[in-house]
Structure formats: structure tokens, C-alpha cells
Amino acid sequence: AQKITQTQPGMFVQEKEAVTLDCTYDTSDPSYGLFWYKQPSSGEMIFLIYQGSYDQQNATEGRYSLNFQKARKSANLVISASQLGDSAMYFCAMREGSQGGSEKLVFGKGTKLTVNP
Amino acid sequence: NAGVTQTPKFQVLKTGQSMTLQCAQDMNHEYMSWYRQDPGMGLRLIHYSVGAGITDQGEVPNGYNVSRSTTEDFPLRLLSAAPSQTSVYFCASRQYGRSYEQYFGPGTRLTVT
Numbered sequence: 308a309q310k311i312t313q314t315q316p317g318m319f320v321q322e323k324e325a326v327t328l329d330c331t332y333d334t335s336d337p338s339y340g341l342f343w344y345k346q347p348s349s350g351e352m353i354f355l356i357y358q359g360s361y362d363q364q365n366a367t368e369g370r371y372s373l374n375f376q377k378a379r380k381s382a383n384l385v386i387s388a389s390q391l392g393d394s395a396m397y398f399c400a401m402r403e404g405s406q407g408g409s410e411k412l413v414f415g416k417g418t419k420l421t422v423n424p
Numbered sequence: 425n426a427g428v429t430q431t432p433k434f435q436v437l438k439t440g441q442s443m444t445l446q447c448a449q450d451m452n453h454e455y456m457s458w459y460r461q462d463p464g465m466g467l468r469l470i471h472y473s474v475g476a477g478i479t480d481q482g483e484v485p486n487g488y489n490v491s492r493s494t495t496e497d498f499p500l501r502l503l504s505a506a507p508s509q510t511s512v513y514f515c516a517s518r519q520y521g522r523s524y525e526q527y528f529g530p531g532t533r534l535t536v537t
Contacts, residue, residue: 344528350512351530354528398466404523410457411472411482414468417465417466
């Protein structure tokens with residue numbers, strides 16, 4: 308079974324609007340962390356936001372917020388006020404384990420976001 | 425700090441050739457790892473290291489070797505390149521205990537013909 312599922316291969320949004328990218332995960336470990344990365348066409352992996360399984364509040368970083376619903380095992384990324392530069396692939400990933408944590412980051416297949424002017 | 429650096433940026437190999445992808449970090453991170461990204465896929469872990477002299481296999485280790493003689497460097501060796509190893513390779517590092525971090529290098533695009 309896939310540990311990270313991103314069900315939207317592609318998404319379109321108008322500039323200045325908000326968009327939600329979906330991510331569901333599967334783990335039996337009570338301690339885990341969820342990441343979102345942006346990969347522009349240039350290819351680098353850019354860290355956006357992190358949510359720990361024990362964090363009480365949803366993570367936010369500027370225009371990025373993570374809608375963490377633990378019971379539903381979902382960790383959706385919300386981008387507010389989309390910009391043309393937000394056009395990229397977006398990956399959800401999970402690390403299991405407490406303390407140092409597992410070294411393995413498990414990635415979803417990604418969502419390609421296109422921001423239209 | 426340069427962060428995580430990788431060389432080369434691009435490489436073309438013929439089937440059966442060997443080569444080493446270089447990775448270095450200047451953040452004194454204990455953990456280093458190698459991932460590969462195939463078209464339309466997320467990254468998959470190849471090998472990782474939790475410190476100098478200590479390495480372990482990830483999800484897709486076959487056809488690759490690693491060693492970690494220093495904290496800074498973590499080279500990935502392709503022993504006998506195959507077309508199935510055509511991919512983009514990312515090196516990553518983080519500090520032990522900081523499971524909320526993961527720094528990635530810029531990637532190496534490898535084509536095996």
C-alpha cells in the first residue's frame with residue numbers, strides 16, 4: 308500500500324486565488340513528520356513546510372499552510388494568493404519515527420500546479 | 425555555507441561504465457542520503473549514512489555502492505551502469521535529532537545509453 312497518496316496529478320489556479328493540494332498518508336507509527344516540497348522546472352527540491360504528528364497547531368510559513376487532519380490522515384497544502392512563480396511540481400513526503408527519526412523520506416508522486424495569469 | 429553540493433550536474437554514460445557521483449555538505453550534518461527521482465515519480469531512497477564509517481541500504485540500493493570516510497562527503501558509485509539507472513540523483517543531509525529538516529542538493533541528471 309502506498310504510504311503517501313497525492314490524488315491530483317495536475318491542478319490549475321488563477322493568479323491571486325488560493326489553492327489546496329491534497330495529500331493522504333498511511334502509517335501505524337504514532338510519531339511521524341510530514342513535509343511539502345516544491346520542485347520548479349529547474350529541478351531543485353525546495354522545502355516549504357513541516358508538520359509533526361504531535362504538533363497541536365497547523366503549520367504555517369508565509370503563504371503556505373498545512374491543513375493537518377490527523378484522524379483522516381490527511382495533510383493538505385494550502386497556498387494563498389497564488390503567484391505565477393508558484394507553478395511547479397509539489398511533493399508531499401513523510402518521515403516515520405521519533406528521536407532522530409527514520410532516515411527514509413517517503414514521497415508521493417506529486418501534483419503539477421499551474422498558475423494562470 | 426554552500427549547503428549541499430553535488431557534482432557533476434549532468435552526466436551521460438554508456439551501459440557497463442562506472443562512475444562516482446559526488447556529494448558534499450559543510451553543515452557538519454551527521455545524516456546524509458542519496459535519492460533517485462524517475463520521471464513522474466517522487467524521490468526514492470538509495471543509501472544513507474548516519475555518520476562517518478556507517479552506511480545502510482534504502483529502498484532501491486541495487487547497483488549502487490556508498491562509503492562515508494568523512495562527515496562532509498558521501499559519494500555514490502555506480503558499479504556497472506544500466507539504462508534503468510537513468511534518473512535524477514539527489515543528495516540530502518540533516519542533523520541528528522532534527523527530524524523536521526532535510527536539505528537537498530541541486531541534483532545530478534544521469535543518462536545511461
